[in-house]
Amino acid sequence: MKKLKVVLVGINSKYTHLNLAIRYLKAYTKDLDFQCTIREFSVNDRMEKLLEEIISENPEIIGFSCYIWNKEIVKSLSELIKIVNNNIEIIYGGPEVSFNGSEFLEESRGDFLIEGEGEEVFKDFIQYKIYEKEKKPTYYNGINLDEIKGLYYKKNGEIYYGGKKKNMDINDVIFPYIYEEDLDNKIVYYEASRGCPYGCKYCLSSVDRNLRFRDIEMVKKELKILMDKKVRLVKFVDRTFNCNEKFSIEIWEFLINQNTDTRFHFEISANILTSKQVKILSKAPKGRLQFEVGVQTTNNEILHNINRSADFKNVESKVRKIKALKNISQHLDLIAGLPGEDFNSFKKSFNEVFAIEPEEIQLGFLKILKGSPMESEKEKWGMKNSPYPPYEILKTKDISYEELLTLKKVEAMVDKYYNSNKFSSILKYFNLKFQDYFEFYRELGVFFHEKGYFDRNISSADYYKVFLEFNSEKLKEDNFALREIIKYDYLMFNKKRWLPDFLERDLDKKWKKLIIDKVSSCNNLNINKSKIHIEKFSIDILLFIKDGDVARDNRYIAFSEENNCEVQDVTKIISQ
Incomplete structure (x- = not known):
């Protein structure tokens, strides 16, 4: 008799992501006598491709990992699978279906x-299906299907439920990456704890307050495996990694002392960072660790509305302490549409977070997740949200649909220009011209909308050109200095040998060769002489980068073609 064939499917939000959940299920059932295959796709893949590749595995059972971004795809794909072969059985799991299981299955x-947690339930289910395939009425320990805790199932058109299952011991979870051969260019997710100590009303993690930590020596051993596999980025999915000082310090200290190029991403609560934790973090090699901090809002009254006790001034103080270390990248989150927060309050939050100048700012929008405490307070706050995933807020009694649309435009500008870190000098130029950060990004977003740039693809060069149009059409100002600043940012992050037509190049090839020969013969050059590009500027560009001052002055700048961060003013060398 052929072994039971099961295919576990992850439809991820991006190609570079890996689905941790289905790997957990496969690892936890590795000792069972069945055939288990993992197939992963992206939400951008065609439905026809998904169907063809899954069916080609000839599965008897298909397991789908369901999230907010793939729920509708999973439902549609399930329909197609049943049309092709109604004998294939489908099982769902994941946060998107855990809190309305009966409704979703129906x-x-x-x-x-x-x-909820799937490892033990899935193992019981597979054991039952193996024995069922062998025509045995019950499985190994005499439990029937309807006695499997945590499992919903259909029978004769009716939905049955085996009852609530207790959380498992996290140390019983099997490390899922042992057999992975290729993790190059993938974002690998890792879990050192389950549960969350906080009860934020908009978050599903608030439902599980049973915080459990994995054995710390086991964690170190598993992280070492990932480092040895030369994983590029490991993202901890722990909801508040630093909530246990001793645990977090020991893990950070371990990672800091490794000889590795792997980076590690943590979600932390900045307000509970201790001086002891900061001291340890100060020793981290630059780029080894990166933090995500959920600020959400700087308005303490709104924080109270969502059941967060953090005071923003405390959060700001801790974030600035980490920033002062200059070795850890920080990603700060804001959420628009929170209960009680109006447009002006959000604008204030935006400006206060921008004033910190973190490496990245994520402007998100409140999602009313099924099963979250926030869902029961919708009427209180006049919340109207989309009934379709991701259940995003459309308006509240405090902020209108039109105002949220404005914030959508701001979000797009922040993500494209600020978070890419490729337009820093240009943004500095405009920040000096606006009364606050928010007004600049709002005006730029409105300009994008008026020009129709949101509705069509524009080239990477055009994203620079937009600033010249914006400056002359909206601010009615001369583009002389701005053009030079744009040229600098463009050369920092793009090919040096070519400039788009809207940027001026003031050196012909013959003159440039003479300059490069002269510079290359100089011993005072700090850049690899064989890998340099020299460009002439009509302003003292490095003075502007340093102080924001615009001074007309011919300057020659050497750019490294190997490292975007390496530039040198070679004007004196050329003039000798």
């Missing part, structure tokens, strides 16, 4: 659904 074509 409205979908699937047959089974796992509620």
Whole structure:
């Protein structure tokens, strides 16, 4: 008799992501006598491709990992699978279906659904299916299907439920990456704890307050495996990594002392960072660690509305302490549409977070997740959200739909220009011209909309050109200095041998060769002489980068073609 064939499917938000959940399930059932295959796709893949590749595996059971970004795709794909072969059974799991299991199973074509943590439930289910395939009425320990805790299933058109299952010991979870051969260019997710100590009303993690930590020596051993595999980025999925001082310090200290190029991403609560933690973090090699901090809003009254006790001044103080270390990148989150927050309050939050100048700012929008405490307070706050994933807020009694649309435009500008870190000098130029950060990004977003740039693809060069149009059409100002500043940023992050037509190049090839020969013969050059590009500027560009001052002056700048961060003013060398 052929072994039971199961295909676990992850439809990820990006190609570079890996699905941790289905790997957990496969690892936890590795000792069972069945065939388990993992298939991963992206939400951008065609439905026809998904269907063809899954069916080609000839599965008897298909397991889908369901999230906010793939729920509708999973439902549609389930329908197609059943049309092609109604004998294939489908089981769902994941956060998007865990809090309305009966409803989701009833409205979908699937047959089974796992509620909450899946490892033990999935193992019980597979053991049952193996024995069922062998025509045995019950499985190894005499438990029937309807006695599997945490499992919903369909029978004769009715939905049945095995009852609530207790959380498992996190140390029983099997490390899922041992057999992975190729993790290059992938974002690998890792979990050192489960549960969350906080109860933020908009977050599903607030439902599970049972905080459990994995054995710390086991964590170190597993992280070492990932480093040895030369994983580029490991993202910890722990909701508040630093909530246990001793645990976080020991892990950070371990990672700091490794000889590795792997980077590690943590979600932390800045307000609970201790001086002891900061002292350890100060020793981290630059780029080894990166933090994500959920500020959400700087308005303490709004923080209270969502059941967050953090005071922004405390958060700001801790974030600035980490920033002062100059070795850890920080990603700060804001959420628009929070209960009680109006447009002006959000604008204030935006400006206060921007004043910190973190490496990245994420402007998100409140999502009313099913099963979250926030869902029960919608009427209180006049919240109207989309009934379709990702259930994003459309308006509240405090902020209108039109105001949220404005913030969408701001979000796009921040993500494209600020977070890319490729337009820093240009942004500095405009920040000096606006009364605050928010007004600049709002005006730029409105300009993008008026020009129709949101509705069509524009080239990478055009993203620079937009600033010349914006400056002359909106601010009615001369582009002389700005053009030079744009040229500097463009050369920092693009090919040096070519400039788009809207940027001026003031050196012909013959003159440039003479300059490069002269510079290359100089011993005072700090850049690899064989890998340099020299450009003439009509302003003292490095003075502007340093102080924001615009001074007309012919300057010759050497750019490294190997390292975007390396530039040198070679004007004196050329004039000798």
